[in-house]
Amino acid sequence: MSNVATKAKELLESKAVQVVIGYENGTNGVVRPAFITTPANATKLIYDERCVQNLAVYLTKHEVKHFGKMGIVATLPVMRSIMMLISEQQVLPDNIVVIGIADDGNILDFADMKIMQAHIGKSNLENPSKDQEKLAELNKMSLEERFKFWENEFSKCIKCYACRQSCPMCYCTRCFTDCNQPQWLPVQSNTHGNMEWHILRAMHLAGRCISCGECGRACPVNIPCHLLTMQLAAQTFNYFNVHAGISEDMKSVMSTFEPNDKESFII
Amino acid sequence: METIKKLISKQSLEKLYTTLSASRKVYAPVVAAAQRVEYKYNPAFADVTFEHIQSTLSVKNVVFPKVENILYYTNNKTDSTITEIDLTKIQEVVLWGAHPCDTAAYDILRSIFCWDIKDEFFAKRLEKLVVIGLACHQSDAYCFCTSVGLAPNSTKGSDILLSKLKSGDYLAEILTEKGNAIVTASPDLFEQSNNDEVVITEVKQKFNHEQVTEKLKTAFENPFWIENSLRCIGCGACAYICPTCACFDIQDETKGKEGRRYRSWDSCGLKLFTLHTSGHNPREVQSQRWRQRIMHKFSYMPARNKSLGCVGCGRCSRGCPVDMNIAEQLQDLEKLEV
Numbered sequence: 001m002s003n004v005a006t007k008a009k010e011l012l013e014s015k016a017v018q019v020v021i022g023y024e025n026g027t028n029g030v031v032r033p034a035f036i037t038t039p040a041n042a043t044k045l046i047y048d049e050r051c052v053q054n055l056a057v058y059l060t061k062h063e064v065k066h067f068g069k070m071g072i073v074a075t076l077p078v079m080r081s082i083m084m085l086i087s088e089q090q091v092l093p094d095n096i097v098v099i100g101i102a103d104d105g106n107i108l109d110f111a112d113m114k115i116m117q118a119h120i121g122k123s124n125l126e127n128p129s130k131d132q133e134k135l136a137e138l139n140k141m142s143l144e145e146r147f148k149f150w151e152n153e154f155s156k157c158i159k160c161y162a163c164r165q166s167c168p169m170c171y172c173t174r175c176f177t178d179c180n181q182p183q184w185l186p187v188q189s190n191t192h193g194n195m196e197w198h199i200l201r202a203m204h205l206a207g208r209c210i211s212c213g214e215c216g217r218a219c220p221v222n223i224p225c226h227l228l229t230m231q232l233a234a235q236t237f238n239y240f241n242v243h244a245g246i247s248e249d250m251k252s253v254m255s256t257f258e259p260n261d262k263e264s265f266i267i
Numbered sequence: 268m269e270t271i272k273k274l275i276s277k278q279s280l281e282k283l284y285t286t287l288s289a290s291r292k293v294y295a296p297v298v299a300a301a302q303r304v305e306y307k308y309n310p311a312f313a314d315v316t317f318e319h320i321q322s323t324l325s326v327k328n329v330v331f332p333k334v335e336n337i338l339y340y341t342n343n344k345t346d347s348t349i350t351e352i353d354l355t356k357i358q359e360v361v362l363w364g365a366h367p368c369d370t371a372a373y374d375i376l377r378s379i380f381c382w383d384i385k386d387e388f389f390a391k392r393l394e395k396l397v398v399i400g401l402a403c404h405q406s407d408a409y410c411f412c413t414s415v416g417l418a419p420n421s422t423k424g425s426d427i428l429l430s431k432l433k434s435g436d437y438l439a440e441i442l443t444e445k446g447n448a449i450v451t452a453s454p455d456l457f458e459q460s461n462n463d464e465v466v467i468t469e470v471k472q473k474f475n476h477e478q479v480t481e482k483l484k485t486a487f488e489n490p491f492w493i494e495n496s497l498r499c500i501g502c503g504a505c506a507y508i509c510p511t512c513a514c515f516d517i518q519d520e521t522k523g524k525e526g527r528r529y530r531s532w533d534s535c536g537l538k539l540f541t542l543h544t545s546g547h548n549p550r551e552v553q554s555q556r557w558r559q560r561i562m563h564k565f566s567y568m569p570a571r572n573k574s575l576g577c578v579g580c581g582r583c584s585r586g587c588p589v590d591m592n593i594a595e596q597l598q599d600l601e602k603l604e605v
Contacts, residue, residue: 026590026592027592028408030590032498033497033589057500061553062552063552063553158333158503158532160502160504160506160507160534162588165500165502166500166502178539183518187516188518188531190334217588218502218588220323220508220586221303221324
């Protein structure tokens, strides 16, 4: 039984949680999210290098919350998502138990959020290096070239919203795209409307995205939309010196005014 | 008409493509990126592939486009002037190399779009569609056509079905008048068929769809739906890439006084799909929406349309971000105690 499975079994046996959200083997060699509600089923839980999906998205899902207290297997991005959700009042720390996974694959016991916060504080919070490389390539392009790149990518978008649905921070019960008074965005898929969607989603994530890359992974037509949100994550850090998801009580970057915020664009 | 069997050599196949592509819209599969095949209009023959197991998106958009204008309007003071779409402008499309799951899907779509009232847009596009099918000489673990009454060499929905032969040439089964018209336009490209062996992949049956439909009759309240859909994130990927999903939204887009009404793909997996103006949502949570997807395809459609709503192409399962593998779900369902 894996370490994760052992820990999950303990938590379920002691009734510290009623469900553990983790990873299990799926069909055809893929891994997929697992929801373990009995100690006996804990043996299904695994952890290996294929386990990259951001599970925090399930912490706000009705049928999962309905079980009661939730345990969750959490790599660094998941930990940061959890911090963001707590800071935005979407998850109560008392309702979850985090089964942390360190970089070396070992289990981390977080008795409370302050300990998880300390762990995050010691970690590398920059965008993943392969995405940094891709972003550097894009940033070398001229505006026209870059626009053409994204036009080409977004011409493939079918507006399935897998990007939004897979993102832990897109928890709005009524997304702005679902409003028709006014209809902010075209409902249909067309290249420029799709661009609008992705740009606006990225803007809504500025200061909130923790660069897990889940949106890009979820896309059924392989559009690297995660590069937009990661670019804004990097820019937010440049302007405000803040990484998202670092503490329970961090203030929202885009809606908090600090006296020492740069105002070079107006002064 | 009676099926005519011919042989078309590799070289003649290229000539046929080039001839068709010169004067008509030909929708053919190309490799778009690593492991991704997309259908495009009139690509160069050198870019066309017949080695794909399946494309990412289905080919339903030739008869059911992802966006389709259904009328134009001009808003006057108290009423609107409507301009109808001229359906005679719809051009013929030759679908080149669609697998039998995709070709069989058109009949299922017809059972929906022409059920009681004939959907003129769909009907016209289908009328103008010529299907050159391609039997499957390879498959993967996601394929399950044989579990839904089809086969890797099913002729259903094809006007001509090509099957790869051991020699590398193709058997061409001419199945309809539309298919025969292509042959008579280029008769030298089609030779006498020989006894060369066809290369058809094996797709093991995974479940019995009749058993599944039977189980579904009493499975509505079963906790199975919640357990099996906990990981579903509620996106529209499965419905949009599915060859038989036909739900659509209708929207008006107006600029000043001029506007157009269009329809575009919609998905029952999305929360908004059943949201009432009152705020009530009869399918409030994802498990209800997942149940709807399965029941529609395997219970309601067999009962109302006399056909399954699934062709076993496996796209939904390949494309799903969280491995909601439909064949696995149906295998579980088949074993369910109801």
